[in-house]
Amino acid sequence: MDEKQLKRILKRGVADIIVEEEFVKLLKSGKPIRLKQGFDPSRPDIHLGHVVGLKKLRQLQDIGHKVILIVGDWTAQIGDPSGASITRPMLTAQEVKANAETYMEHFFKVVDRDKTEVRWQSEWFGKFNLADVIKLTSKFTVAQFLARDDFRKRFEEQKPIAITELLYPLLQAYDSVEIEADVEFGGTDQMFNCLVGRELQQMVGQRPQQVFLMPILVGTDGKQKMSKSLDNYIAVDEPAKTMYGKVMSLPDEAIIDYFELVTDVDEDEIEEFKKQMANNSINPMELKKRLAFEIVLQFHDAKAARDADVHFGKVVQNKELPDEIEEARISFISFNKLFYESGRLANKAFDENNPEEAEENVVLLGKDKLHISIPLLLEQMKLVKSRSEARRLLNQRAIELDGNTVLGKDVRIIDGSIIKVGKRRIRKIVNSD
């Protein structure tokens, strides 16, 4: 292993390694290393924030080491202490299984399946009895656990800490003992849990694991940690164009971090990018496009990445209509009727004193034209949450029909009309009659 490779493993996409020297020794010993990665099956989706660590696993796999993936089917029932939601619904065995499958499907987009061993916590915790639990809990004190940042804060602020939450680090630590982990991977917020693992291993006479802490990846808002609950995430199974678009919505300041943490772009090149950004010799947009391309490439393929790139240029930058527009099949006749029945048809062709004839007219019109109010139409097409929202959008001149901004409320639609709401909601209307 050359210096550059070693540096990449130790520095790129790593917040901290505890203890780095020991890890290097382990690495140089030439023996296969057991890399522990746990996952909580209550949250099966993998997004780019998780990918940072997974890439690290992959790097190590590529030089011959082995990943032990632990399905936390017991810890999932506790819920990792986050302070926000203490009580979580218990998952059924089927849900856990389904989530685990989804997780692994995503997990192995980055990690090498052939060099991975999957273990379930229930293999060992399923056999635990009260005596085992007591024995485990007796090894640590409350004070030790209150040292954990999250616990301490909540304790000081007089916020609740569930007893089961104290169990979480213990269970996670015991996993390390059970599989005899050499290295455990986690986000920086996992430091405490991983360190408990180190201690517990020592107590039972094992060599303590090394701990790899991954830096936090900011989400698409550019401020907070990427997470599903904040809805600022980019999932690994996102469609190519969406993924590309989400990357483009990153603030410019996040570009370099993303290159380092979630792409394979060479360090030297990233250095070059940094310089270019610093002396304004490049438009950040160009770098961001490259970033988006690299990321899509990683989770889809070259063609998808190119397509997404072209799509972005055309649709977003030049405001052209996309090549393929999602079709909305609707029945003109029934929509005309619906509008008629809403009781405020402006068209005088419909004689209100003669409802039967009017109804016939509706049907006649319905063959080739749709006369309807925009809020009703958009609501029916599920392009808006409510008609009120549609009215607001109308006021904001955000609705376009066949290239013209819709100003009035009532519109006439023909087969193939293209309706655009804001920038991204575009539909081609197809008459299904």
Place this chain on the structure above:
RNA sequence: GGAGGGGUGGGUGAGCGGCUAAUACCAGCAGACUGUAAAUCUGCCGCCUUAAGGGCUACGCAGGUUCGAAUCCUGCCCCCUCCA
């Protein structure tokens, strides 16, 4: 067992009898601008309806006081903290 604090719109969190569909911040949406879905600026941001305007529902739940209640009273439910 005792004492206290609290439940408000997607989130945080003001309001503590009328000026409150409800401050502020975040998120979201739209428009403008831009070589970015960045940044910035402006507007919107419960539902139904309007040409303007109006109506309805909402501040844990159920009642009550009042011309009028998120705001006061009663009961209930739930959450939290402290002391023992």
